[in-house]
Amino acid sequence: MEANEHNDLKNLALQKLRALVQHPEAQFHDGQFEAISALVQERRRALVVQRTGWGKSAVYFISSLLLRQQGYGPTLIVSPLLALMRDQVAAAERAGVRAAAINSANVLEWREILSKLERDEIDVLLVSPERLNNPSFREHQLPMLMKRLGLLVIDEAHCISDWGHDFRPDYRRIRDLINRLPQGLPVLATTATANTRVVQDVAEQLSGGTQEVFTLRGTLARDSLRLGVLRLPSPRMQLAWLLSHINDFHGSGIIYTLTVSAAEDIARLLRDAGHPVAAYTGRTDLEEREKLEQALKANEVKALIATSALGMGFDKPDLGFVIHVGAPSSPVAYYQQVGRAGRGSIDADVLLLPGQDDSEIWEYFATSSMPDQQRANQVLEALGQTDGAMSVPALESAVNLRRSPLELLLKVLAVDGAVERVAGGWMRTDMPWAYDAERYKRVAQSRVHEQTLMIDYENTRGCRMEFLTKALDDPKSAPCGRCDNCAGTWFDDHIPDESKDNAQAALVRAGVQIEPRKLYPSGLQRLGHSLKGKIPVDEQLSTGRALARLTDLGWGNRLRQLFADPVDNPVDPAMLEACTRVLAEWNWEQRPVAVLAMPSTKRPQLITSLAQGLAQIGQLRYLGQLEYRGAPPQGGPGGNSAFRIAAVADAFEIPAQIDQMLATAPGPVMLVDDLADSRWSLAMAGRAVRIAGAPGVLPFTLGIAG
The missing domain is CATH 3.40.50.300 (P-loop containing nucleotide triphosphate hydrolases)
Structure with missing residues (x-):
C-alpha cells in the first residue's frame, strides 16, 4: 500500500472511531487499524484474538463503513446472543452505521428489515448462527446477501471449534458458508477466549485450505x-x-x-x-x-x-x-x-x-452436548423410512429422546450433512454418515x-x-x-x-408446584395407543406439590443424596416434617380425604412410609398402594413423552378394596410418589384413579426433576 493511501485510510478510519466511541481525541489500540487495513485495503481473511474491551466491534463497524464508501455491499455479522445483538446495533447507530438484526425477538420486524436490505438501506445485518439453517433465510435471503456481501464477520468465533469452551453445532455451518464465498471477499473472525489449539482450528476453517489468514493476537491479561x-x-x-x-x-x-x-x-x-x-x-x-x-x-x-x-x-x-x-x-x-x-x-x-x-x-452438561451413536442411527433410520419431511413431534414418537436433546442431535447431523431442515420438518439427505467416535473421544x-x-x-x-x-x-x-x-x-x-x-x-423453605399434564403428545398411535389430544378434564390431575427440585440448593441437595443411595429406607423425620410444612401451605380448593401410594420396585419403603406418615399427620385415611398390572415398566428417567406414556399408560392396577373406596370417595385423593420426572407416571396412575371414581387427584412427591 502506498504511504498516502495508508494515511488517507487511517485518517478516515480514525474519524469513524471517534464517532463510534463519541470521543474527539480517541486513538486506535495496538492492532486495531492493522486489522481494518487487512480487511478494507488488502481484502484478506483475518482472525482477531483480543481481550474483552479491546475494541473488536470497532474493527468490523469501521471496516463496514469504509467498505460501503467504496461501493461494496452490506456486512453480515453472525452473532450468538440477543444481548450481544442489541448492544451491537446500538453501538453501530452511534457511528452512523445503519444496522439491523434478524432474530427470534423481533419477528414482526423481519419483513421491513428485508425490504430495507433489498433497497440497500442497511449497512450491517446481524443474524444468529441458527438463522443460517432456517429454510426461508437459507433459500431466499442468504443467496441475495451472498451476491452483494461486502464483509462477513463471525463474532465469538471460538464457537466454531470443537475445542472451544462454548462450541455450538450451528456455528460449524459457517465453515461451509466461508467455502462458498467469492474470491477476495474479506472475512473477520473475532474472539476473546481462544487458546492456541482453538486459534489454529478457527484459522484453518477461515482459510478454506487456500488462503493465508491474517492473525492478530494480543495479551489477554486484564489489569482492572x-x-x-x-x-x-x-x-x-x-x-x-x-x-x-x-x-x-x-x-x-x-x-x-x-x-x-x-x-x-x-x-x-x-x-x-x-x-x-x-x-x-x-x-x-x-x-x-x-x-x-x-x-x-x-x-x-x-x-x-x-x-x-x-x-x-x-x-x-x-x-x-x-x-x-x-x-x-x-x-x-x-x-x-x-x-x-x-x-x-x-x-x-x-x-x-x-x-x-x-x-x-x-459432567451432566458435558455428556448432554455429545451426540449418542445409537440415537443418531435411530433418527437417520426414521427419516430414511419417511417420504418427505418429518416434524420433530413425529420424530419424538419414533425415537425415545426428549425435545431438547433431539433438536441438538438434529443440529449436529445437519452440520454433518446427513439431514436437512426444510419447510415442514427434517429430511434425510443422500450423504452417508458415520459416527466419529475418535473425534468425540478427543473432545x-x-x-x-x-x-x-x-x-x-x-x-x-x-x-x-x-x-x-x-x-x-x-x-x-x-x-x-x-x-x-x-x-x-x-x-x-x-x-x-x-x-x-x-x-x-x-434453605429449609420447601414446596414446588407440580403442573398437571393436560395434553397428550402426538405420535402415540405409532406406539399402539389411541390416546391423543387434550386429556379430558375428568381424567386430569390437579396441580400438585413437591418438597423441592433436585437442583435446589436446600432440600435439593438432600434429595440428590437420597436418590443416589441404592438402599431403600423409610422417610426420615426431618424430611417428613418439611413435607408437612408444604402441605400446610398448600391452598387446595378442597382438602384431600385420603392418601394413596404409588407402586415402586426401587423405594417401596420410602414411598409407603411417606404416604402413611402424611396420612397420620393430616388425619387422613390411608388407602394403601397401587399395583402394577403385569411386569413393572422398564426404563429410568429421560426419554420423551410418547415413549414414557407408552410404558405406563396401562401399567397401573387398582386393588379391589381400593377401587371400592375410590368409587365412594367424598373428596380428592392425595397420590404420593418419590420423584416426578416426566410426570407421566403420575398422570396415568392419576387417570386410573379418576376413572375409578375419585373426584380429584392431588399429586405429592419428594422431588421434581429440573
Whole structure:
C-alpha cells in the first residue's frame, strides 16, 4: 500500500472511531487499524484474538463503513446472543452505521428489515448462527446477501471449534458458508477466549485450505480485575456470605450460578433480605431479559443472579464485580464470564465460590452436548423410512429422546450433512454418515482436561490472572500483583451468625408446584395407543406439590443424596416434617380425604412410609398402594413423552378394596410418589384413579426433576 493511501485510510478510519466511541481525541489500540487495513485495503481473511474491551466491534463497524464508501455491499455479522445483538446495533447507530438484526425477538420486524436490505438501506445485518439453517433465510435471503456481501464477520468465533469452551453445532455451518464465498471477499473472525489449539482450528476453517489468514493476537491479561477464591463448606455458608457481603462490592454486578434453580433461590433470598436483585436465566422470557439488562446497565439493581444465559456480548463498561457461586467447567469459560467486569473502569472485583457439586454439574452438561451413536442411527433410520419431511413431534414418537436433546442431535447431523431442515420438518439427505467416535473421544478428553485445570485454578498458590492467561496460551502471561495470591486476601470471609440463620431459614423453605399434564403428545398411535389430544378434564390431575427440585440448593441437595443411595429406607423425620410444612401451605380448593401410594420396585419403603406418615399427620385415611398390572415398566428417567406414556399408560392396577373406596370417595385423593420426572407416571396412575371414581387427584412427591 502506498504511504498516502495508508494515511488517507487511517485518517478516515480514525474519524469513524471517534464517532463510534463519541470521543474527539480517541486513538486506535495496538492492532486495531492493522486489522481494518487487512480487511478494507488488502481484502484478506483475518482472525482477531483480543481481550474483552479491546475494541473488536470497532474493527468490523469501521471496516463496514469504509467498505460501503467504496461501493461494496452490506456486512453480515453472525452473532450468538440477543444481548450481544442489541448492544451491537446500538453501538453501530452511534457511528452512523445503519444496522439491523434478524432474530427470534423481533419477528414482526423481519419483513421491513428485508425490504430495507433489498433497497440497500442497511449497512450491517446481524443474524444468529441458527438463522443460517432456517429454510426461508437459507433459500431466499442468504443467496441475495451472498451476491452483494461486502464483509462477513463471525463474532465469538471460538464457537466454531470443537475445542472451544462454548462450541455450538450451528456455528460449524459457517465453515461451509466461508467455502462458498467469492474470491477476495474479506472475512473477520473475532474472539476473546481462544487458546492456541482453538486459534489454529478457527484459522484453518477461515482459510478454506487456500488462503493465508491474517492473525492478530494480543495479551489477554486484564489489569482492572482483582481475582480471588473463597472456599466455603456448604450452600448455606455461601448464601450467608452473600447476605453479609454483597454490599462490600462497589457498583453493580453479576452473580453467576451453574443452574437455573440456584439463580432463582439466591435471587429470592437476597430480595427477601432487602437487596435489589433479580434472576436472569434460560427461563426468563426475552422481553424480561431486555428489561433486566437495562436495569443492570442503569444501576437500578445491585446484581443480576444469572446463569450463562447472560454471557457473551453483554456490555456494561462500569460493571463493578462478578461473583461465581459454583465454578464454570474450564478456566477459558471462567475468563470469558469474568471479562464482563472492569471493561471501562480501573477496578473491578472477581470472586469465585466453588461449589460441592460442581463436578457433577460439569459432567451432566458435558455428556448432554455429545451426540449418542445409537440415537443418531435411530433418527437417520426414521427419516430414511419417511417420504418427505418429518416434524420433530413425529420424530419424538419414533425415537425415545426428549425435545431438547433431539433438536441438538438434529443440529449436529445437519452440520454433518446427513439431514436437512426444510419447510415442514427434517429430511434425510443422500450423504452417508458415520459416527466419529475418535473425534468425540478427543473432545471428551479435552473437557476432562479443562475441568482439571479449573480445579487447579481454585487451588493454585500462584497468580490467578497469570494462570488464566496461560490457560489461553498467552505468551505474555505474567503475575498481576493484585489477586488474593499476589497481594493477600482482599475480601472479608467472616460470616455473622445472623446471616447463617437467615440462610438456613431460606434453605429449609420447601414446596414446588407440580403442573398437571393436560395434553397428550402426538405420535402415540405409532406406539399402539389411541390416546391423543387434550386429556379430558375428568381424567386430569390437579396441580400438585413437591418438597423441592433436585437442583435446589436446600432440600435439593438432600434429595440428590437420597436418590443416589441404592438402599431403600423409610422417610426420615426431618424430611417428613418439611413435607408437612408444604402441605400446610398448600391452598387446595378442597382438602384431600385420603392418601394413596404409588407402586415402586426401587423405594417401596420410602414411598409407603411417606404416604402413611402424611396420612397420620393430616388425619387422613390411608388407602394403601397401587399395583402394577403385569411386569413393572422398564426404563429410568429421560426419554420423551410418547415413549414414557407408552410404558405406563396401562401399567397401573387398582386393588379391589381400593377401587371400592375410590368409587365412594367424598373428596380428592392425595397420590404420593418419590420423584416426578416426566410426570407421566403420575398422570396415568392419576387417570386410573379418576376413572375409578375419585373426584380429584392431588399429586405429592419428594422431588421434581429440573
